[in-house]
Amino acid sequence: MRGNLALETHKIVKLDYVNTHRDLVEKCKRGDRQSQFELYRLYSKSMYNVCLRMVKDEFEAEDVLQNAFLDVFTKLNTFKFESAIGAWIKRIVINNCINALKKRRLQFSELEDKHGNIQDDSHPDTAAEGLSVEAVKRALFELPDGYRVVFSLYMLEGYDHQEIGEVLGISEATSKSQYSRAKQRLRDILNQQSLGLYKRS
Numbered sequence: 051m052r053g054n055l056a057l058e059t060h061k062i063v064k065l066d067y068v069n070t071h072r073d074l075v076e077k078c079k080r081g082d083r084q085s086q087f088e089l090y091r092l093y094s095k096s097m098y099n100v101c102l103r104m105v106k107d108e109f110e111a112e113d114v115l116q117n118a119f120l121d122v123f124t125k126l127n128t129f130k131f132e133s134a135i136g137a138w139i140k141r142i143v144i145n146n147c148i149n150a151l152k153k154r155r156l157q158f159s160e161l162e163d164k165h166g167n168i169q170d171d172s173h174p175d176t177a178a179e180g181l182s183v184e185a186v187k188r189a190l191f192e193l194p195d196g197y198r199v200v201f202s203l204y205m206l207e208g209y210d211h212q213e214i215g216e217v218l219g220i221s222e223a224t225s226k227s228q229y230s231r232a233k234q235r236l237r238d239i240l241n242q243q244s245l246g247l248y249k250r251s
Contacts, residue, residue, distance in 0.1 A: 071135050079126050090119055093136060097143045103202045104147035106191055118146040144207065148199070148217060156195050189239045197232035204229050 077085035094115065101111035101118075121142050129138055186205075190198050199218070203209040204225075209217070211225040218225070 072131060075126065075129065075131075075135055078123065079129075086123060089122075089135075093139050094119070096136075097139060100140060100143055100207070101147055103187070103190060103206065104144070104199055105150055106195070106198070110150060114146050114150050115143070118143040121146065140207070144203070144217070151195060151199060154195065156199070185240060185243075186236060189236050189243070192239050193232055193235055196228055197235060200225055200228040201232040201236070 074085050074089055078089055097118065098111060098115050101114045102108065105111050105114055118139075122139055125142070129135065190201065193201065200214055203214050203217075204211065211222045211229070214220075214225040215222045220228075
């Protein structure tokens with residue numbers, strides 16, 4: 051009985067959450083400035099963190115965030131509630147991050163023939179084994195852009211390698227290769243940090 055009550059309460063809370071955001075989004079679509087500000091307030095901090103992980107620079111992350119939210123409010127009428135509004139906003143934010151990185155001529159090296167038999171051990175549990183989230187995030191900033199972006203998209207944003215390949219314009223094999231190399235580089239950095247050998251450039 052108690053379990054059923056808890057389940058029903060969870061459903062009601064979830065339903066209320068969805069309805070609240072639906073109402074907010076509908077008001078934003080009608081141009082209500084207060085609602086637009088509220089939507090920005092709800093998501094700007096987490097989306098800024100996404101930007102910072104992707105582009106690495108605080109000022110550029112802020113610029114990308116502002117441009118992304120301009121896109122959000124410009125394209126909001128196309129949002130049909132087929133996904134959570136947060137997921138839709140994140141997709142726009144990540145696309146803006148990628149565009150910013152491409153302006154830097156972000157490069158991804160293709161999987162070399164000698165690594166043709168590389169095993170994809172990219173399950174999140176094995177990737178982060180024994181590592182704290184904060185330690186990994188700090189070490190991320192020491193990675194080259196290509197490694198950092200692929201690792202962030204896979205580990206932190208929940209993209210699979212096929213999706214990463216599509217949004218970055220690279221092959222799925224390249225995404226897996228970049229991820230594997232990023233993971234190894236992260237382990238090297240974290241090991242060196244624990245020994246006090248790694249110095250930031």
